[in-house]
Amino acid sequence: MSTTDDINALIPLLDAIDATPGAAELRARSYELLAQEPGALVVDVGCGAGRAVTELADGDVRAVGIDLSEQMIAAARHRYPDGDFRLGTAYELPFQDGEVSGYRAEKVFHTLDEPARAVAEARRALAPGGRIVLIGQDWDTFVIESDDPHLTRTIVHARADLVASPRVARGYRNLLLDAGFEDVEVEVHTGLLAGPTAEAVVSGMAEAVASEGAISRAQADAWIADQRERARTDRAFLAVPLFVASATR
Template sequence: MSTLLTLLDAFDDLPQVRNLRERTYDALGDTVVDVGCGSGRAVGELAARGVRAIGIDLDPAVIEIAGQRWPAGEFHIADATALPLDDGSVTGYRADKVLHTLAEPEQAVVEARRVLAGNGRAVLIGQDWDTFVIDSDDPELTRRLVHARADAMPNPRVARRYRNLLLDNGFVDVAVEVHTIVWTDAAALPVLASIAGEGAWLDDQAARARNDRLFVAVPIFFASGTRAG
């Protein structure tokens, strides 16, 4: 299993994340596409509710894993900007932690509008990679590490644009919420390792975890909108 998938599994297992994920399913209707589905957890959970759930991911390896884990779902290898779906064929669109990986995230939102039926609902979920809050004895180094990790991504700050992306591409009743995920134990260490790599900074964070002094907070942006009829 890839390191990324291991990180995503650990993140998705957090009670705070699980509760938020459940909220994103509200009012998506009976046919939902989950773009950037990864290992397929949302697809499986939606299918268990009786929804026709379609998972889309560009990585064949994770699509294979998703199909094995969640056989009730429907999975396809495809790009977020070119979905293998007819116009107006879904009632709900969901993109969780994916738009920051795209060079042109607005094209994914255009595609969301195309595949949604009139009055269909779109939800966009993800973190702003500049806004990781990490307690550290070296705040300047911490700031540099967080920003360097962010700058390595195509669109690390797209989450703060979710509202405008929806408004600019034919969505109405647009709303945005921010839910902060908090870690105070060693469960955060794989995430911190993905930011900093091995070394003294990560060792200090591991020591904090052992001594019950670790603190990491990540705001998760949750935007929703209705496709104008």
């Protein structure tokens, strides 16, 4: 599958996750923690299809979405033509030193090989007194309802091993402290998925680890079949711990 195909498949899954109970409330909490005045410049790093950028703009801040994927930026511009979306990376933000007042990154830092470098770049772009908010899942502690707990643990941990920084979210506090941020606080929320959305996520996990040889094809097929049956009967369940860290420059 090409990268474009991957992105095209990812967008509807992200949309489904964004529509789950608690997702809107978590985004709203992140905007509250940014604590920005009207007109302030806020960057949403790894903006994806742009939902958070338009919600921030609705709150009267100047929101800019940054993403390294041209396909994601194109999707965001198509959905929200009035939004400000730019190609860029967490390592090289298109802003001068101290130019932005708020920095937000949701489910991004686990994809980075050098999270500390991204935090340093965030600090560079933030003005003194600026706010940073990081949101992310801990890939090693996904909770999946299954009749085969041993295989499920294997899938969860093997899938985590395929992520660049699977446990970075539990380290947000130390990352921010080490970079010189102040007023560092961390909240823990729980993302809950059920039904077809949960099945799509966990089946994707099993497919990924089977492709890497961590489990056999037969094990993956049987486990996925069980998860699909659970989704069919509304018994699929996935809980994900989400860490929300905030701090002041």
